[in-house]
Amino acid sequence: MQTDQILILAILAATVAMFLWGRWRHDLVAGASLMACVGVGVVAPEHAFAGFGHPAVITVACVLVLSRGLQTSGAVDALARVALPDKAGPMLSIAALTGLAALLSGFMNNVGALALLMPVALQIARKRKLAPGQVLMPLAFGSILGGMTTLIGTPPNLIVSGFRASNGQAPFSMFDFSPVGVAVAAAGVLLIAIGGWKLVPVRREAAAEGFDPGAYLTEVRVPEGSRAVGKTLAEIEQSLDRHEAQVLGMVQSEFRVHAPHPSRVVRAGDVLVIEADADTLSELLSGLGLKLEEDVPPAGDDEAKQAQADDRSGAAATAQGPQARAPAADGSHAGDTVDGSEPAGGPEKRKDDDRRTPHADIILQEIAVRPGSGLAGRSATELDLRTRYSINVLAISRAGRRSLERLRSQPFEEGDLLLVQGTQDAISGFAAQFGAVPLAERALRIPDRRKAITATLVLALAIAATAFGLLPAAVAFALGVVASMALRTVPPREVYEAIDWPVIVLLAALIPVAGAMESTGTADLLARGLFESVARGQPVLGLVLVMVVTMTLSDLMNNAATAAVMCPIAVGAANTLGVNADPYLMAVAIGASCAFLTPIGHQNNTLILGPGGFRFGDYWRLGVPVQLLVLVVSIPLLLRFWPL
Template sequence: MTQDQSMILVILLATMAMFLWGRWRHDMVAGATLLACVLAGLVDAADAFSGFSHPAVVTVACVLVLSRALQTSGAVDILARHALPKSAGVTLSIAALTGLGALLSGFMNNVGAMALLMPVAMQMSGRLGLSSGQVLMPLAFGTILGGMTTLIGTPPNLIVSGFRSELETASAFSMFDFTLVGLPVAVVCVLFVALLGWRLVPVRKNGVSESFDTGAYVTEVRVPEKSKAANLLLRDIEKVLDEADAQVIALVRNEVKINAPSYGRKVLANDILIIEAEVESLADVLSSLGLKLEEAEEDEDSSEDNQEDDDKESASSVDIVLVELVVREESQLVGRSAKSMLLRTRYGINLLALSREDRKSHARLRTMKIKAGDLLLMQGPQDAVMEFASDYSCIPLAERDLNIPDKNKAITASVILIAAIALAALGILPTAIAFALGVLASMATKTLPLRSIYTAIDWPVIVLLGALIPVANAMESTGTAHLIADFLLGTLAQGNSVIALGLILVVTMFLSDVMNNAATAAVMCPIALGTASTLGLNPDAFLMAVAIGASCAFLTPIGHQNNTLILGPGGFRFGDYWRLGLPVELLVCAVSVPLLLVFWPL
């Protein structure tokens, strides 16, 4: 063992220890590792930041942006509404939800897919009479499994493809090379989870919902002329609202308010419905019937005087957010109404909804007298909302996402993503260029607000990838990867090629359970290539084993962000994941190794 090999092994062991310790964020650990390699002379200072220009890093950033466009345009919400059964049993419901999560994760960021479907999973668990965790864990595993099916499904696949492109005799993997093995593995595992696996999930109380339950909001929605609700009987509208746990509590026509209107009353265009719904259900309510949120109005003279300013503010599309504010006892809002506060005139913000524990007020939203303890759902520029909260002694409780589907933008965002995938899959353009072009198209068509382009990118992941790629190259150039490969082959695999392939898969899977999956792929790719070189075998099989193993983190809540997302909402403990995760990982090994030997023969 040379001095350089000894130094990089020490640095790698320290890196893994830091990942496991968890006190530093992953990007900090990766940055420290890169700088340590530079100071030790293992990475040339001139090449230290070359990883940030790597096609895999650029592609990951672009995919995150296009994924956010699908979210904000409502494309995924529309798909979920039509793809998921409304009244099926447990097995079919979990299979549909998990399968949809896997499908979405193949073509968008799997963390984004998980975040979008989490509210659906929570509602489904209530309908099925299951704990939230029994639905959330299958969904989390499904979104992780779906990522292994395409090149853009998860960052490890892009890293693996990047390493293959550096081989003298090969080019990067194409869009659907991963599908040959990844799709059968995902299908088998999703079926297992739906048929049997969900029963293995520990039943825990939902800690989050018990400690943070804001209740339903009372809000007003207008019925546009082209709305599906126009000319429908109220009973037909109620049937749709029931699916979103919402209800109509009053109707306003020609400024006349009708409390508890008859189910036989016909709803007309320009009527205002006063509904009660959870914040998470508002988007479903609005999009399913084509309704529009009715903003709390001000005095007419104030509104007219400031109409021009309002138009400018709307056109500027500054950082518009939805924030929940709780009204304190000493707040000057107590006893006042939205109409008297001149919210748009003074702050450029809107009151969209109000939640009250007793929910006994029958007043219009704009005239409802605010009480201490009320929750206000405010919309406007973040600075303006915070200024209002400070001026009126309100406590910001939470920032909410309310992505109201826009059919035109949803179609445009979907077409852009499909076009980018087609350009890359057909080899017309390199993958990074195809998706960068997609981002430019999204910006030009405004399927994603320009202010969200950079916030859509998970910068810690980008820094982690950019920092570890030169470190991985140093493992190869110093011969450390071959050294580790020789140890694995000689000590454990005893020179057997199939055992070596399975060993690479299992080791990668284990590391992915305890450290970031992208970091795992960056560390294991040189070792996989070294193993293939030592045995004189096809490196593709070993790289694919790394891709699969890095995507299969099912034993712990820290191995993948989707596992972490459900830790609180599912009420899980650290040791709850292996009960379903271990059978899934064993199933992955049993299915993937034979498929690797068939599609990527040694």
């Protein structure tokens, strides 16, 4: 064994030990490992940071951004309603989600499949009161398993097929991998769904909010085309039950109804007064096709008409300023901010300021009305919040008490929590002026059908470009990010916030380390040594060993690199034993796709590291049973469909 091979093995062993110890953050350990490799000379200094430009790193970052677009536009809510059971328990929900991920991964990039379903997984976790990781890890593993089923499912399959062709044989066809791959994927999904998900360590996201503000009182408008139109209040209440929300009142034909009868039919234009938790508002809005009253354009076309309507309903205008504006070609209104708020200074100032206020600057934030605040005893109408402060009040949380007044005319009280919408500067300035306390910024998704369709189309095109080989995955997804920013499905200020930078540093730092294992011949040395000392001329035992070694390497280095290293070893072993090389190559393909023990073995494992709140050593608890199952199921099937 050469000196550089001893050095890289020592560094790798120390790195894995530090990961498992968990004392230091994973990106710090990865960076230290890279610097150690540079220090001992196994990684050239000029190549030390090449990992930051690696396609895998770019793909992970872009997928995170595109996933944010699906979340904020409401596309995820629609997908969850269509594809997943609504009232199923955790087992059935996880089974449906994992199975869908496996199916999609067979025909598209498995990173893209995970990106599409990861926000849905987070919704399921919240609804079923599970830790995010208990759904995210089954999803990631399902997407990896699904890649085994077709030629284009994962890069190792393409590498194995190409290696077979380079040896003078025909490359594997699209569905040559399916007889074994489908059975293995199905068995893995079944194991995960039946009880494997319970093995996932329960971790909570570090960024989770530390308080529960309770239920908010808010108003929602029933627009034309809403699924609530024509339903009775009793039917709507049934839909709201799963969101733990309820209707407290309504405004119909400009008259307030404080205790509406359950048989009353809801019509377009009605306003429902709903009590709901802030975290469920977006699902509620998306599920019934409702709109927050503050976001609904006025029906009138001048200030007088709007004022008359306000007087009849007993409140001031909520959604927009006094002037209606003709929609532009893109459906927006000239001079609108994203929330329709009025900047201070009146209509003249509004026309200039709104054009300068990018959509990305609008946020949702909670503010508390503290004792002695200038807000106490005054309403949004009295303060003229929209015109003077460019702020909308979307909801009020008042502990233990309700009011039957319209939201905009309801006086604030000390201790109230207000969910407000506006720019960060506007909200901060308003809170400081009136002695209120800004709290958490809320990630409330207000559904936008146009943006949801656009975000879905952008991701679908990126996946299609990758699946059909038109563009490399990194380029296709990067173009998707550019398109998302240009089309405003992902606000520019959220692009960098959507990326989990510690995960990016982890992946970028370890790519050169894995490359050093390959370039120094260490991976090849380990694989050949194990085969010669253990297999000893037994073809079936050799087949098992090829798969086990491939699985092990795939947990520590890139799966494509693992396949490239193991293909010549597998063929050489088959030739030495005088048996058919095809089952050995298939064993490499399956083993290279079995990176279930670490977050660095596969991009999908890396993607869920941050959102799941995982530690480096959390993966093996579910990963070991899955890998053992893959081994037990695949070996007999390989011998059946690819005889030695």
